Amino acid sequence: MFEVYKVTRALPFMANAKPWFSISVIAVLIAVAGLAFRGLNLGIDFTGGTVIEVTYPEPIEVNTVREKLASVNMTDAIVQNFGTARDVLIRIPVKPEVTSAQLSEVVLKALREREPKVEMKRVEFVGPQVGSELLYDGLLALIVVTLGIMGYLAVRFEWKFAVGAITATAHDVLIIFGLFAIFQWNFDLTALAAVLAVLGYSVNDTVVVFDRIRENFRKMRRATVPEIMDDAITATLSRTILTGGSTMLMVGAMLFFGGDVLYFFALALTIGIIVGIYSSIFVASAVTMWLGISREDFIKPEKKQQDAQV
Numbered sequence: 001m002f003e004v005y006k007v008t009r010a011l012p013f014m015a016n017a018k019p020w021f022s023i024s025v026i027a028v029l030i031a032v033a034g035l036a037f038r039g040l041n042l043g044i045d046f047t048g049g050t051v052i053e054v055t056y057p058e059p060i061e062v063n064t065v066r067e068k069l070a071s072v073n074m075t076d077a078i079v080q081n082f083g084t085a086r087d088v089l090i091r092i093p094v095k096p097e098v099t100s101a102q103l104s105e106v107v108l109k110a111l112r113e114r115e116p117k118v119e120m121k122r123v124e125f126v127g128p129q130v131g132s133e134l135l136y137d138g139l140l141a142l143i144v145v146t147l148g149i150m151g152y153l154a155v156r157f158e159w160k161f162a163v164g165a166i167t168a169t170a171h172d173v174l175i176i177f178g179l180f181a182i183f184q185w186n187f188d189l190t191a192l193a194a195v196l197a198v199l200g201y202s203v204n205d206t207v208v209v210f211d212r213i214r215e216n217f218r219k220m221r222r223a224t225v226p227e228i229m230d231d232a233i234t235a236t237l238s239r240t241i242l243t244g245g246s247t248m249l250m251v252g253a254m255l256f257f258g259g260d261v262l263y264f265f266a267l268a269l270t271i272g273i274i275v276g277i278y279s280s281i282f283v284a285s286a287v288t289m290w291l292g293i294s295r296e297d298f299i300k301p302e303k304k305q306q307d308a309q310v
Helices: 014-037 062-070 100-112 128-156 159-182 189-219 225-257 260-290
Strands: 049-055 078-082 084-093 119-126
Touching: 014 159, 014 225, 014 260, 049 100, 062 078, 062 084, 062 100, 078 260, 084 100, 100 119, 128 159, 128 189, 159 189, 159 260, 189 225, 189 260, 225 260
Parallel strands: none
Antiparallel strands: 049 084, 049 119, 078 084
């Protein structure tokens, strides 16, 4: 197996777990405060609104479209290229006492002032009730996935590993939500899909480390728990760097070249991958160690046979 580097001595991760974990606690508290005081900037997928798709005869800059919409008091409209540089998707939040038909007429009139040949391909209205149902279904999916992960880890490993992994996963998700709330980035269905993907990615990285930790408990008979975990994390670090690096190449391409449609999806994935690698080392493993994991947790108790009394 190819390795980025070869370490002959285990790195002291667990010796530095407390200060790094303290940083994680502070980051999570800041994220929770951001969610509490600012909240998520929910997209039209969740809040409802009007979606308008238009086509230009020639490629058009989205900033030009935004300027034309701002001239008719639609500064809150979200403008994205959709498919090609000629196709533009416009999302407008719900406006009281204004129908989708009226909005589409105003938008088309404003856009035709610059390009008379622009054509409207479709107009769709997403009601607030539908948006709230999508948000509820998304959060329900998040909870179900988390419970499924917890059950899987508890069965495959041991409950202390399950608690450590879920703590790390919650840490990753809260930081993603917190950053979206603090910077008021648009949180839509694609961003929620990225959060669900991060759950799987983070747990996969944690399971690889936990597998090596369990193996070390069986083979490193005289080592202490911190030494066992340091050896496991160091041994899997090359794999983590290769996997994370190759994934970041793909996600980075979406982030910088995927356009506005994929931007927040790729941004959430980028944050999740970076934080997920960190949490599998300094959160999941550290919490499992502090819960008192030991070699005895992997030894099946022998059944005591009682001698028959005559």
